Amino acid sequence: MPDTESGLASTDGVFTKCESCGDPIYEKDLASRFNVCPHCEFHYPLSAPDRIRLLADTGSFEGRDEGMLAGDPMGFEGYGEKLAAARKKTGLDDAVLSGTARIGGHGVALAAMDFRFIGGSMGSVVGEKISRAMEFAYDEGLPLVIVSSSGGARMFEGVYSLMQMAKTSVALSRYMTGSMPYVSILADPTFGGVTASFATAADVVIAEPKARIGFAGARVIESTTKERLPEGFQTAEFQKDHGLVDRIVHRLALKNDLERFLGLLA
Amino acid sequence: MPDTESGLASTDGVFTKCESCGDPIYEKDLASRFNVCPHCEFHYPLSAPDRIRLLADTGSFEGRDEGMLAGDPMGFEGYGEKLAAARKKTGLDDAVLSGTARIGGHGVALAAMDFRFIGGSMGSVVGEKISRAMEFAYDEGLPLVIVSSSGGARMFEGVYSLMQMAKTSVALSRYMTGSMPYVSILADPTFGGVTASFATAADVVIAEPKARIGFAGARVIESTTKERLPEGFQTAEFQKDHGLVDRIVHRLALKNDLERFLGLLA
Amino acid sequence: MILDFEKPIKDFEARILELHRLAGSNEGLQEEISRLEAALESAKKRIYSHLTPYQRVQVARHPERPGFREYRDALADDFYELSGDRLGADDPAVRGGLARIGGHPVVLLGHDKGTDVKARVASNFGMAHPEGYRKAGRLYALAERFGVPVVALVDTPGAAPARGAEERGQAWAISADLMALARVPVPVVAVVVGEGGSGGALAMCLADHVSMLENSYLSVIAPEACASIIFRDPSRAAEAAEAMKITARDLLAHGIVDDVLPEPLGGAHNEPEAATTVVARAVEGSLSRLTKMEPKALVKARYERYRRMGAHLEAGEIGAENGAAGGISMEHPEGNAPVR
Amino acid sequence: MILDFEKPIKDFEARILELHRLAGSNEGLQEEISRLEAALESAKKRIYSHLTPYQRVQVARHPERPGFREYRDALADDFYELSGDRLGADDPAVRGGLARIGGHPVVLLGHDKGTDVKARVASNFGMAHPEGYRKAGRLYALAERFGVPVVALVDTPGAAPARGAEERGQAWAISADLMALARVPVPVVAVVVGEGGSGGALAMCLADHVSMLENSYLSVIAPEACASIIFRDPSRAAEAAEAMKITARDLLAHGIVDDVLPEPLGGAHNEPEAATTVVARAVEGSLSRLTKMEPKALVKARYERYRRMGAHLEAGEIGAENGAAGGISMEHPEGNAPVR
Numbered sequence A, B: 001m002p003d004t005e006s007g008l009a010s011t012d013g014v015f016t017k018c019e020s021c022g023d024p025i026y027e028k029d030l031a032s033r034f035n036v037c038p039h040c041e042f043h044y045p046l047s048a049p050d051r052i053r054l055l056a057d058t059g060s061f062e063g064r065d066e067g068m069l070a071g072d073p074m075g076f077e078g079y080g081e082k083l084a085a086a087r088k089k090t091g092l093d094d095a096v097l098s099g100t101a102r103i104g105g106h107g108v109a110l111a112a113m114d115f116r117f118i119g120g121s122m123g124s125v126v127g128e129k130i131s132r133a134m135e136f137a138y139d140e141g142l143p144l145v146i147v148s149s150s151g152g153a154r155m156f157e158g159v160y161s162l163m164q165m166a167k168t169s170v171a172l173s174r175y176m177t178g179s180m181p182y183v184s185i186l187a188d189p190t191f192g193g194v195t196a197s198f199a200t201a202a203d204v205v206i207a208e209p210k211a212r213i214g215f216a217g218a219r220v221i222e223s224t225t226k227e228r229l230p231e232g233f234q235t236a237e238f239q240k241d242h243g244l245v246d247r248i249v250h251r252l253a254l255k256n257d258l259e260r261f262l263g264l265l266a
Numbered sequence C, D: 001m002i003l004d005f006e007k008p009i010k011d012f013e014a015r016i017l018e019l020h021r022l023a024g025s026n027e028g029l030q031e032e033i034s035r036l037e038a039a040l041e042s043a044k045k046r047i048y049s050h051l052t053p054y055q056r057v058q059v060a061r062h063p064e065r066p067g068f069r070e071y072r073d074a075l076a077d078d079f080y081e082l083s084g085d086r087l088g089a090d091d092p093a094v095r096g097g098l099a100r101i102g103g104h105p106v107v108l109l110g111h112d113k114g115t116d117v118k119a120r121v122a123s124n125f126g127m128a129h130p131e132g133y134r135k136a137g138r139l140y141a142l143a144e145r146f147g148v149p150v151v152a153l154v155d156t157p158g159a160a161p162a163r164g165a166e167e168r169g170q171a172w173a174i175s176a177d178l179m180a181l182a183r184v185p186v187p188v189v190a191v192v193v194g195e196g197g198s199g200g201a202l203a204m205c206l207a208d209h210v211s212m213l214e215n216s217y218l219s220v221i222a223p224e225a226c227a228s229i230i231f232r233d234p235s236r237a238a239e240a241a242e243a244m245k246i247t248a249r250d251l252l253a254h255g256i257v258d259d260v261l262p263e264p265l266g267g268a269h270n271e272p273e274a275a276t277t278v279v280a281r282a283v284e285g286s287l288s289r290l291t292k293m294e295p296k297a298l299v300k301a302r303y304e305r306y307r308r309m310g311a312h313l314e315a316g317e318i319g320a321e322n323g324a325a326g327g328i329s330m331e332h333p334e335g336n337a338p339v340r
């Protein structure tokens, strides 16, 4: 299992070794395939900007609420440094990008999380930007597409992190009183407060192949219950078998899949 | 297990033998306890008139849609004779009595099925009277209380029997757009089309102790799947453990239980 | 699989095939082939226009009869499948998703009996578990959210007589579907394409328009079960099928369904494209008509449709007790008036 | 069970009891008793008014702390319990039903940790399974149907880290509860009476008014888990509890909850009636105020309440990147303004 926090395989050289199948990959191939291994089709984490490049019609994305930054409401030791490092590493303000875009010509509100930014954890900025995207989509009558990838709560923000579940839920609840669809896409990994709020309360839940999805992580469960978990526990395929996910869609087919869905309701 | 089709233990003599615990019972005691064995508390079937006597404030029941009779839409061999015999045995027109009543002073629409009448099967008369009770309750803003006891469909009426599930469902669906409560009481046995339509789509589902409740009967399941069913399968207690029944209430406490519930919402 | 009454037809077909094989070099055989082909046609007509109700049940159950996949492909320009009950399971006996039919976006669902042995076992031979009914319920809710019609293809022997299905409340799940269909403010179109077994079928065909393929059936109980209960002899299933009036034409005559869709001679399994085409046309026709109605009017009409189905006699109505008790067939208002 | 910091108090109490036993014949001992009783009171005050956050967590988890049953009895004139998720299970970790509180008919629910070992195991120590969240969802729907307020008593370590809970979609179930609470058009009153563990707690306290007992806590993650993730050392739980600001007073200061209900000296488990009484009064007060509001206004106010909870900085706001990145505590509109 690759180190998903790394976000991208190394781009130092020409080749990198697939952490899943062990085969060497041309890094250019990996990038052109949006971080899907050309040999074993393993889906590596995809940054939020790349995710938008994957899904939005070329040049159609217009970011919203840019420049919004995390506060440090608890004065939590080390949070400031953590934020600064994450900003530097990713070039992002926080763990989500949001805005409007066209997908196959269909106007949508689009948000994508970035696991590289403190594990895609949901702090106040994620909650606020997601909620604003929902409000904007509701006001404008746009379909809503959110790509989640999150380790869960941003503990550094304490209860504010928890309250982002409530915030996004009230915003989504209002959005759902309209008749426009909400598609939630779950990328590896999606856990905790994100799964237990906006990421699962969707009309359609799509997951990437083998993405790990759940509330509590497998390691926590194993260490708490001493139970051996079955092969493939919490993978997208497992969750689809358990009726929790609608579709498993290969990353390179995802844009087309959304176009089909949006086209059906257009 | 007593022959539940018999409805009442024999009333020929002074004593009868409890089919559940084997103890002798004064028949007067059985009658005064609404067919609950004074030794083992086994609940024998209760006729619809006795059920109304049990639940309604004395003298408060006013029957509606009386005199409605089953047709024989399929010209099904032997149905006419079956109806005639059931009418003679029970003194009822069909397997349900319906009307208005007071329960602890609270006005309600009340219907009670009678298992003695062709196994409490749901034909057109049951469907129509139940639906009218729902419509009347909706129009008058009355709580609705229905006591079910049914082997399922009335096969003699063919697809008309099936369509009573649809009929009662549309009527109930409209009733549920109001804000008055619907309490469904399940007596032994309740199966088939009654369970799969109005008897379970209630705000509160109450069952009598040990009442057998389900869709397919245990015998059918055992003969189809060759599986041994667990002890207590499909009893009220089993179904409550499975989250399908709200409360198990002793017959002699049932009126009081309804009064409490109605009082809470009054 | 060859049904008993199909044997003469299959024999003709085998002989024609054999002659074709030999015919290459023999002019005289062509005449014999023509003669046999005419005989085949007339045998087909004779046999298939006089099927007994129970023979139709057998046709409806034919393993090669077209199923959900064939109809889906014929009906829908695109089918975007959705899975799961969002509660812990996905029942392959019920399939559904968004689709476009004749230009209309719809929620399309149906029973899927599966095409090979493995799939048939997985889908429990089309007998949904509670999870299947709850998946259907989710799809009804989606149809309401998006304001698109529901199109349901019914093909189930009925609910599953199984321990797990009871433990997880199949009666509750069916009931919830009926309540949902009763109020969903979008057109609901159902076609019984094969078996229409009791509550399991009804959970997909409480609808604004119900069509039935000629050899499908819709029944409150399987004929075999009816025979074993009422006649105490399961081998008298044919009689029970006859007595319960479960064929498409009987149900049309009783005003329970709205039209009967003709099957190709020999049944849908002999010419699947003909069957899927007639179903597609019927669904498109129903959609065109119903999508013109206001949601409130639809729900009201649906209410009245089911509200009046029944065969009771009001107090004092024709001969009352004696008439009914004597088994005399009585009038019921909608008995002979198909809606279209 | 005696917590570490309770030991001095328990020692005083033991000595006083012993002296009382001897005092019968000995006048002089009375004086000593009075002296010790005064010392006990002052020890209690000293200890309980200076509990650290993590000590409060321990009080909140105290096995003798009053639970759902005690509050139910104190709050409700009548409690008509309802069971089950209608899907296949009844989770004893969540209890609920109809009740009357201060003259108001309500739906009352809460986590029930159980009172004896057997019940504690059955209720999974108050960690609901998906079935519990779905039971709660059913109760929210009933409250809407009857137009009565929801009163929720929160006392859970959090969601269950368990295989089955994941397989049956606990995240989906929690999410559905949050969505339901967000829109239910009746007053929602929540009291955190013990543990308020993460999403499992939030599924019962997305509310119009949230009270917390003085020694309860509400946290996005258990302090032990936070310490083991952030400090890579679970024994630093006390630090984590401190850093995350999870006590009732901290949360009041941050405007996350609406009031702090004082506990008797020594904590609720030392004087259960005092705790249940203060909770009952608070709930009655909230109900009296909220039942006067129109449903639409309630839902709108609830929307705004949660919509503004957060600590983000708008682009360009105070010092922006440097300020925030440097760990300087920033202003956030609701940060220091408790709603009442």
Ligand SMILES: [Zn+2]
Residues within 6 Å of the ligand: A018, A019, A020, A021, A022, A023, A037, A038, A039, A040, A041, A042
């Ligand atoms: Zn690879």
Ligand SMILES: [Zn+2]
Residues within 6 Å of the ligand: B018, B019, B020, B021, B022, B023, B037, B038, B039, B040, B041, B042
């Ligand atoms: Zn007895």
